[in-house]
Amino acid sequence: MQLHRTLVSKLLLVTVLMFGFGFALVPLYDVFCEVTGINGKTSNVPATVLADGIDTSREVTIEFLARPNKDMPWIFKPEIRRLTVHPGEVHVMNYLAENPTGRMIVGQAVPSVSPGQAALYLHKIECFCFTQQQLAAGNKMLMPVQFYVDPALPAQFSTITLNYTLYDVTANWQGSAATENLGE
């Protein structure tokens, strides 16, 4: 019986650890994606260092896309569709947002870059996606993103697409705990 008990407790420990491992996959996944940049997520903290210099020898085209999510009534689009930049140059681009409804709505933009591996080389100094945005009924605003392309960008990337999906997060707003999670 004692023999059984020690073995059972070891096996139960494995079970509990594996249950924990399932949840540990969540941060592991985020860290893994951030380090490798494979799922096209850009960093959710502002870049603090600028590039050493500007690489005028080549040009990279940045394409801007915007998409309000299914239940998001805002009108949401980039001011211009594409911009050609030199790696290292800092640029500011505006997105237009308009709330055509009769109520206040809070939005959260989630960026995505393709090709995914280029996400590591697109640095944002300032972005409206770092925080939640509120728009009162009928209001409009310009939402800036300030960025530069890392001169270390591998040569195979000549075009980078930056897409934002905008979610209606009014329901979770109002100081709920979930807000801290936002702003990926």
Place this chain on the structure above:
Amino acid sequence: MSAITHEHEHDHDHDHKPTGIKRWLFTTNHKDIGTMYLVFALVMFFIGGSMAMVIRLELFQPGMQFVEPQFFNQMTTVHGLIMVFGAVMPAFTGLANWMIPMMIGAPDMALPRMNNWSFWILPFAFLILLLSLFMPGGGPDFGWTFYAPLSTTYSNDSTALFVFSVHIMGISSIMGAINVIVTIWNMRAPRMTWMKMPLFVWTWFITAFLLIMVMPVLAGAVTMVLTDKYFGTSFFDAAGGGDPVLFQHIFWFFGHPEVYIMILPAFGIVSAIIPTFARKPLFGYASMVYATASIAVLSFLVWAHHMFTTGMPVFATLFFMYCTMLIAVPTGVKVFNWVATMWRGAMTFEVPMMFALAFIVLFTIGGFSGLMLAITPADFQYHDTYFVVAHFHYVLVSGAVFSIIAAAYYWLPKWTGYMYDERLGQLHFWCSLISVNLLFFPMHFVGLAGMPRRIPDYALQFADFNAFISVGGFLFGLSQLIFVWVIVKCARGGEKATAQVWEGAEGLEWQVPSPAPYHTFDTPPEVK
């Protein structure tokens, strides 16, 4: 005569065996529990099967005929869940309960009371799942894989019941697995060394480890779905910083080892049956053990072959593609060993052997279609088509299910004390063999031609094939009624079985009388 001596015996050393329903409710006897698991699995096989009949009825003709699309989706979802967690897994657990103690010369499972619990919570899990179909808005309809956001944002309120029932199934499997490991580890008869254990014991031992490693991950996945849906977390919701693709990683981290949980015990069964009817010892015993272990280890490294189309970077798809193909190597070792066992054997073809032979051929076909799916660029075409459906039904129906049927025929005489009706059994075999191929083989073709899975309607050019598949499906369903008939007939009587039952059978379970007495190996047997 022996029956009488035995009744006498346990009047002595055990208080009493309650009769009627109480015997089954409170039993801690591994044979009783094994029987309950097997009967439960058979009932679930028919419930899940009738859902498959609904699916095939709707797909008999193009256009919408009998059911609403949402109900169709509930049928595919619950059919999958019931067959995986209600039929195949409990059937294997039932076989483990019945056979493992007898094969290693132990008097019972190590933890008999936990054994009772692990069975009795199962009917409740499935009752909850089945009742959820009657909720307003219907039952789960997001596929057995319950991908987020289908199961979070877009699911109805039966999801809470779904999550609850999966939790119970998981707890039951984990308890069962712990019991198997402890029994095998601590209760082998003296001189039953590791490398003398029958392969069924070995494969179950490894399966049990897979179970305790991945069922908790499944529990985690359903818990996250639950909190995402009801408690405002955002594990899989991009708006809150989560990621729906993460769901697929967690699910398949469980899901791929899970498919091996459903096939490793089948390998054990076939490795028991082939030598008996070929009258030769198993070829390459040690390599079988190592192959099983390496399949189990590799099964943790291939999960993303279910996710090639999610846009993974090239190096990741290559990694998962090569690892997946690597699994085919130990699997091939097994197939070659079975064939080599039969080579120049004095074979006879009783029903268990017929099902085992069909297993080898048809499972290998499923393995080949798996290899095709493992080729990343090809999978872009095959993914989410009927080709995948054909693949996993070859490995699961003509693989896992056939092995369970083979096991039932093989050990029925040991369980009931009577021989089953060989003629009916052969009829069951041939009907099953023909209909299973009518049912699943054409799915390869419609899949390659682009028919998507989990859709209640299809383009006109698939009509003939689908009518054909449906007929195969109905025939397969009907054929299984013969199986029930054989079992009932065999339980009621027939030609008396000897202790050894099969001429070529070897192992401890064949040294006890048939039917196996209620208590076996109260004193450990002599192992040579």
